[in-house]
Amino acid sequence: MNQLALLNEISANHFAVRFQQPFIEKFFASTEPVAILVTPEYEGIFRNGGIGTYYATLSQKLAAQGAYIILILCQTQRNFHGESTVPHIRHIFSAYEAQQVLELQPVHLAILSQFKEWDWVESESYKILFLIQAIAAHFTQSPIYVEFPDLCGLGYRTIQAKRSGLLRKNCVTAVTMHSGQEWLNEAHEKYIVEGGNWFRNVYSYEQYSFENADLAFFLSYFMEAKVKSYGWKTSHAVHLPYCFPIVPPLDKNRPMLAKASLNLKREQIPIVFFGRLEERKGLLTFIDAIQQLGEKISQQIHLIFLGKNVPLHSVKLQPQDSQQYIQQELGGKFDYTILSDLFSQEAIALVHELAPAIVCLTSPQENFPNSSLEMGQLPVSLVVSNTGGFRETLNWIDRSNSVRWFEPGNSQSLAAEIASAIDAYPETPTLPLRAFLEQVNQWLFNQRIEYMNPAFFQTSPSNRSSFNEDLSSSLLLGMTSAPEQDFLQDYAQNEYSGKGEIIDLGCWLGSATISVAKGLEKNIKVTVKNKRIHAYDIFIWKPSYMDRCVRGTSVEGKYKEGDSFLDEFVRRISPWSHSIAVYPGDVLNFGWNQRPIEYLFVDAMKSWELTKSIFLNFYPHLIPMNSLVHYNDFAHFYTAWIHLLIYKLRPYFKHHCNLYQAAVFQYVNPLPIDSLLLDQDTPFSIFSYEDIDRAFEYSLEIVTEELRPNIAAGKVMAFIHWGDLKQAKRELIQAREKFGNILEIPEVAKLLSTIGGEVDK
Structure with missing residues (x-):
C-alpha cells in the first residue's frame, strides 16, 4: 500500500495536525484571507534576489490588500518558531522545525522517519504539508491561498493532498514557474548528472505540481516554451509576470560606496557583472570577453562582481568556486572586486551610486529576471544577453536606450558590445518614470488578484466583500x-x-x-x-x-x-x-x-x-x-x-x-x-533672472528631498524656454554637481543638447 492510500485509511482523529499550544497562542483569531507563501529564498532574510525578491514583493502587495501572511521557508536549518521581524509578515516557520512546533501523530512521525539525508525533497514536501494542515486547522473560517515555486516540486505532497481531499476546500494551491531543476541543469549544460534517479523524481514532482495546482502561473513565454519541450502541459496556466520592486531614489551620501571600499580609481570605468557567480549567469562568457578586450584596456576599467560565490558546475573547473576561478583568470591582469555578501537591495544601491556604470547581464538563458527589472531602472549602460527573459522584462519597464544586445553565450559578441559601451561612456539614458512603473506593477497585481478571487473566495462569500473593497482602492x-x-x-x-x-x-x-x-x-x-x-x-x-x-x-x-x-x-x-x-x-x-x-x-x-x-x-x-x-x-x-x-x-x-x-x-x-x-x-x-533664482530656491525648499533633482532640471528648462542656452548649460553643470545625473536631469540634458549643441558630460 502506498503512503497516500495509507493516509486515506486513517481516521481524521489519528491524522489531525495542530500546532503545539505555545504556538497556537501566537496566532490571531481572524477570518481575513490567509496567504501562505512557501519559498527557499526571501529577500531581507537571506542574501538573495530572484525568487526571494519575488516573494518579498508579493507578500507586501498581498498584506497591503488585507491578507494575513504566513511564510514557510524551506532548504534552511534555521528555527523561527512563528516569530517575524518582517513588518507585513505575521508568522515565519521553516520546514526544518516542523517537528518542534507541531503536534504530530505516530503516522506522521513514521512517514518522516523513513527518509534519508538525500531524501530531503520528500521530507520537506511532507513537512510543508503538515505545517499547512496545522494552519488550515486554526484558520477554519478563512480562505487560504498557498503558493509554491516550481523548484524541486516542494508543493508536490500538498497539491496531492488537496486533490485527494485531505486539505479543506477553503485552501487554494498555486504554483509559479521560476526555475525548475531540469531547466537549471540545461542552463548549466549538465546533461549527464550523478544521482540520475533523484533528478528524474524531482523533474516529475515539478511537472505534477505545476499541472495539478488549482492555479498555475508562468512568468515568461520563453520559459513556457522551454517546459513544453520537456513534455509539460501548460494550456491551463496563465501568463503573469510578477510585480517588481521599484528602485528608491539615490542616496546622495552614497553609503554603499563607502561600505564596499572598491579602490576604484577616478579615471576608471566601473564594469559590473550583476548576478550569481556561476555558469548559468554567463560568468565564463563574461570573463572570456574581458580577456578578449586585452591588456590595453585593462587600465581603463575596474571590474565589479556583484553576486554570490558558489562552486562551479563544469567538470573541467571542479573543485573550484567562482572566486578562485576569477582569480585564476584575471588576477594580476585586471583590477577587480568581488562582493558576494550583499543583500539584494544593497547591491542595487551600490550600482545606483556607481552610475554611470556599465552593467552586464550575461545569462545565456533567463526566465523573467529581476536583475534586468532592477538595472533597467538605473542610469547605467546595459550590455544584455539577447534571450527571451531579458527582452520581456526590459520591454515591460519600457527601457530601450543605452541597451546593447549580444548573442547569448558568444564571448566575442559580448566583448564587442562592452567595447562599444566603453567608447560611448558615460551615457545618460532616459529612464522609465516612477508613476509608470507603479501603474505596471499595480496592473500586474490586480491581474493576480483577479485570477485568485474565484478560487480564493468560492467557499467564503462573507469575506469576498471586504477583500474586494480593499482592492477597489488599488492604483x-x-x-x-x-x-x-x-x-x-x-x-x-x-x-x-x-x-x-x-x-x-x-x-x-x-x-x-x-x-x-x-x-x-x-x-x-x-x-x-x-x-x-x-x-x-x-x-x-x-x-x-x-x-x-x-x-x-x-x-x-x-x-x-x-x-x-x-x-x-x-x-x-x-x-x-x-x-x-x-x-x-x-x-x-x-x-x-x-x-x-x-x-x-x-x-x-x-x-x-x-x-x-x-x-x-x-x-x-x-x-x-x-x-x-x-x-x-x-x-x-x-x-x-x-x-x-x-x-x-x-x-x-x-x-x-x-x-x-x-x-x-x-x-x-x-x-x-x-x-x-x-x-x-x-x-x-514678466520675470527676471532674480525671480527665477528665488522661485526655484523656494520650490527646492518645499519639495521632498528625493525629487529635488527634478526641480533643478526644471530650472535648466526655464532658461531653455527663455532662450538663454549658455545659462541653461551652467545650471545643468550645477545640477549634476549637486545631485548627480539622476531622475529628469538626463532628460533636460538631452533636450538641451538637441537644441544647443553638445553638453559636457
Missing part, C-alpha cells in the same frame, strides 16, 4: 501617483464641504476624477452631489507619452495618433457619472461658469497659453481660506513656469502638502487677478 490607471489618488479620495470624503465645485483640468483616463468621485460618494456632509466634479480634457490620443503608460492594460493598442479616447474615459467613470460633468475640448475655449471653486486639480499647464487661460478663468473663483490648488506637474522639469507662478503667488497661497511629483497649495488671501501681467506673449517677459 487607478492614469498619470497620478498612489499618494495623490489616496489624498484625493480622502479629501473628497472627509474634507470637501460643498461650498464650491471640484475641477479636474487634464483628466486623461480619469484616475483623479474617479478618486474624487469615490470619496464624494461616501461624503456624509455634502447632500447635493450631482455634477459637482468638472472634468476637462481634449481627449486626443498622443502615443509619444500615452502608449507606454497603458502598456500591459486593456487600453494598449486601442488608440492611435489623433484618435479620441473620450469613450474610454466615459466608460471608466460610468459608476459615478451622475456626479461628473465632462468637457471635451480645449480648455482655452471653455472657460468657467463663474461658480465658486473649492478644489482645483491642474494637470493642464502644458504651455504658457494654457497657464494664462487657467489662471485668468479659474483662479478668480477660488474661496479664500478654503480652496486648494493641486499642481500635478510640480516636479516635472518641462513646466518651469509653474514654479515662477507659484513663487509670485506666495502672498496668496501657502504650501499645503506634497504628493510625490505633485504639490498642493491652500488659497489664504484674496488675489487681485491683475497683479500679474499675464497678457504678455512669453512666460518670461
Whole structure:
C-alpha cells in the first residue's frame, strides 16, 4: 500500500495536525484571507534576489490588500518558531522545525522517519504539508491561498493532498514557474548528472505540481516554451509576470560606496557583472570577453562582481568556486572586486551610486529576471544577453536606450558590445518614470488578484466583500501617483464641504476624477452631489507619452495618433457619472461658469497659453481660506513656469502638502487677478533672472528631498524656454554637481543638447 492510500485509511482523529499550544497562542483569531507563501529564498532574510525578491514583493502587495501572511521557508536549518521581524509578515516557520512546533501523530512521525539525508525533497514536501494542515486547522473560517515555486516540486505532497481531499476546500494551491531543476541543469549544460534517479523524481514532482495546482502561473513565454519541450502541459496556466520592486531614489551620501571600499580609481570605468557567480549567469562568457578586450584596456576599467560565490558546475573547473576561478583568470591582469555578501537591495544601491556604470547581464538563458527589472531602472549602460527573459522584462519597464544586445553565450559578441559601451561612456539614458512603473506593477497585481478571487473566495462569500473593497482602492490607471489618488479620495470624503465645485483640468483616463468621485460618494456632509466634479480634457490620443503608460492594460493598442479616447474615459467613470460633468475640448475655449471653486486639480499647464487661460478663468473663483490648488506637474522639469507662478503667488497661497511629483497649495488671501501681467506673449517677459533664482530656491525648499533633482532640471528648462542656452548649460553643470545625473536631469540634458549643441558630460 502506498503512503497516500495509507493516509486515506486513517481516521481524521489519528491524522489531525495542530500546532503545539505555545504556538497556537501566537496566532490571531481572524477570518481575513490567509496567504501562505512557501519559498527557499526571501529577500531581507537571506542574501538573495530572484525568487526571494519575488516573494518579498508579493507578500507586501498581498498584506497591503488585507491578507494575513504566513511564510514557510524551506532548504534552511534555521528555527523561527512563528516569530517575524518582517513588518507585513505575521508568522515565519521553516520546514526544518516542523517537528518542534507541531503536534504530530505516530503516522506522521513514521512517514518522516523513513527518509534519508538525500531524501530531503520528500521530507520537506511532507513537512510543508503538515505545517499547512496545522494552519488550515486554526484558520477554519478563512480562505487560504498557498503558493509554491516550481523548484524541486516542494508543493508536490500538498497539491496531492488537496486533490485527494485531505486539505479543506477553503485552501487554494498555486504554483509559479521560476526555475525548475531540469531547466537549471540545461542552463548549466549538465546533461549527464550523478544521482540520475533523484533528478528524474524531482523533474516529475515539478511537472505534477505545476499541472495539478488549482492555479498555475508562468512568468515568461520563453520559459513556457522551454517546459513544453520537456513534455509539460501548460494550456491551463496563465501568463503573469510578477510585480517588481521599484528602485528608491539615490542616496546622495552614497553609503554603499563607502561600505564596499572598491579602490576604484577616478579615471576608471566601473564594469559590473550583476548576478550569481556561476555558469548559468554567463560568468565564463563574461570573463572570456574581458580577456578578449586585452591588456590595453585593462587600465581603463575596474571590474565589479556583484553576486554570490558558489562552486562551479563544469567538470573541467571542479573543485573550484567562482572566486578562485576569477582569480585564476584575471588576477594580476585586471583590477577587480568581488562582493558576494550583499543583500539584494544593497547591491542595487551600490550600482545606483556607481552610475554611470556599465552593467552586464550575461545569462545565456533567463526566465523573467529581476536583475534586468532592477538595472533597467538605473542610469547605467546595459550590455544584455539577447534571450527571451531579458527582452520581456526590459520591454515591460519600457527601457530601450543605452541597451546593447549580444548573442547569448558568444564571448566575442559580448566583448564587442562592452567595447562599444566603453567608447560611448558615460551615457545618460532616459529612464522609465516612477508613476509608470507603479501603474505596471499595480496592473500586474490586480491581474493576480483577479485570477485568485474565484478560487480564493468560492467557499467564503462573507469575506469576498471586504477583500474586494480593499482592492477597489488599488492604483487607478492614469498619470497620478498612489499618494495623490489616496489624498484625493480622502479629501473628497472627509474634507470637501460643498461650498464650491471640484475641477479636474487634464483628466486623461480619469484616475483623479474617479478618486474624487469615490470619496464624494461616501461624503456624509455634502447632500447635493450631482455634477459637482468638472472634468476637462481634449481627449486626443498622443502615443509619444500615452502608449507606454497603458502598456500591459486593456487600453494598449486601442488608440492611435489623433484618435479620441473620450469613450474610454466615459466608460471608466460610468459608476459615478451622475456626479461628473465632462468637457471635451480645449480648455482655452471653455472657460468657467463663474461658480465658486473649492478644489482645483491642474494637470493642464502644458504651455504658457494654457497657464494664462487657467489662471485668468479659474483662479478668480477660488474661496479664500478654503480652496486648494493641486499642481500635478510640480516636479516635472518641462513646466518651469509653474514654479515662477507659484513663487509670485506666495502672498496668496501657502504650501499645503506634497504628493510625490505633485504639490498642493491652500488659497489664504484674496488675489487681485491683475497683479500679474499675464497678457504678455512669453512666460518670461514678466520675470527676471532674480525671480527665477528665488522661485526655484523656494520650490527646492518645499519639495521632498528625493525629487529635488527634478526641480533643478526644471530650472535648466526655464532658461531653455527663455532662450538663454549658455545659462541653461551652467545650471545643468550645477545640477549634476549637486545631485548627480539622476531622475529628469538626463532628460533636460538631452533636450538641451538637441537644441544647443553638445553638453559636457
